[in-house]
Amino acid sequence: MKKKTLLEELRSGTAPPFIRELAGEENMDPADLVDAMLRGEVVVPYNLCRKISRPCAIGAGTRVKVNANIGTSSDYTGIEEELAxxxxxxxxxxxxxxxxxxxxPLDRVREAIVAKSPLPVGSVxxxxxxxxxxEEKGSIVDMTAEDMFRAIEDHCxxxxxxxTVHCGVTxxxxxxxxxxxxxxxxVSRGGAFLAGWIIHNGEENPLYENFDRLLEIARRYEVTLSLGDGLRPGCIEDASDAAQVAELVELGRLxxxxxxxGVQCMVEGPGHVPLHEVEANVR
Known part of the structure; x- marks a missing residue:
């Protein structure tokens, strides 16, 4: 029998102790937090492989959360710098x-960050x-679907x-x-990688085509999926255009x-849009 995910536990009426603690931090009734999670309005990223000393609830009715992006580049690869x-x-x-x-050393960098972080850690x-x-094949567009899922499995x-998974770039x-x-x-790096791959290979996005496989991995590790906005607008002129809306429709289905x-998910976005279009994009 498959182990229940956090969402499935909540649906069955069982809430782990840390949910009550998070509700207290958000000045919410625990039942209200659970209801928001069941409606898909709040997520609590929490991989089963480790203990987080400072988990957090992200979404409607909670305080605004701040994410910090760190990471190496081809020019700066030091692990100690990333830990700093x-x-x-x-x-x-x-x-x-x-x-x-x-x-x-991407694996070592990520593992060091995960080991030292008291906060939820995300990756792409x-x-x-x-x-x-x-490095191995000479071109990004030569990666295979197995290469993509190998990286996903390794990270989880x-x-x-x-x-973050750019499944809506179809x-x-x-x-x-x-x-x-x-x-x-x-303007999305991950979106550009997958768009180039699709055009070069003449095939559908493997993350979209094999979404059930992605869900199975997410279930196994209790990993929250952040559905990437690969077609987010990079300037106001492109806001809410045909491509962005088409991707949002796909993401809504996913x-x-x-x-x-029973997999927690959130959607990235909305990119560069006028203030009066933010609410519509989020909804």
Whole structure:
């Protein structure tokens, strides 16, 4: 019998003690926090592989959360430097931290951050898959679906609490982009990687096509999926255009599948949009 996910436990009427503690921190009734999680309005990233001393609730009715991005590059690859950034983020009051590393010993960097972080840690596995493909095959577009899922599995197994996955970058969405050119084109790194892969290989996005496989991995490790906004606008002129809306529609469908599978999820966004369009994008 499969182990229940946190959402499934809540649906059965069982709430772990830390949920009550989080409700207290948010000045919420525990029942209200549980209800918000069951409606998909709040997530609590918490990988089963490790203990987080400072978990947090993210979403409607909770205080605004601040995420700190850290990570190596091809020019700066030191692990100690990243741990110093982590300490600075914690001391400054960040609620979560993301490892966006693209250079150096990526596994060791991520594992060190996860081991030292009292906060939930997020990552973008497609970055590592792309780096590996570039190093081993000479081109990012030559990575395979297995390469992508290998990176996802590695990140989840190492204790990452939430991962950004650009599942909404599909052939249909790219067709909308092609028919409605932008000023700033694609400004998401992960979105650009997958768009290039789709165009080069003439195939559907593996993360979209094999979404059930992704859900199974997320279930196994209790990892929250952050559905990436690969087609977010990079300037006001591109706000709420055909490509962005097409991706949001796809992400809406995937959110429903996450909830049905008992997997927590949140959606990135909305990118560069006018203030009066923010609410519509979020909803």
């Amino acid at each position: 950034k982590l300490r600075a983020a914690v001391e400054a009051g960040a609620d979560t931290v993301m490892d966006l590393s693209t250079g150096g 596995p497609i970055y590592q898959a792309a780096v590996r493909a570039q 197994a190492s204790g990452v609490d939430f991962i 052939t249909r969405v790219l067709e909308a982009l092609k028919n409605n050119p932008r000023v700033a084109d694609i 959110v429903k599948r996450c909830r049905e599978a």
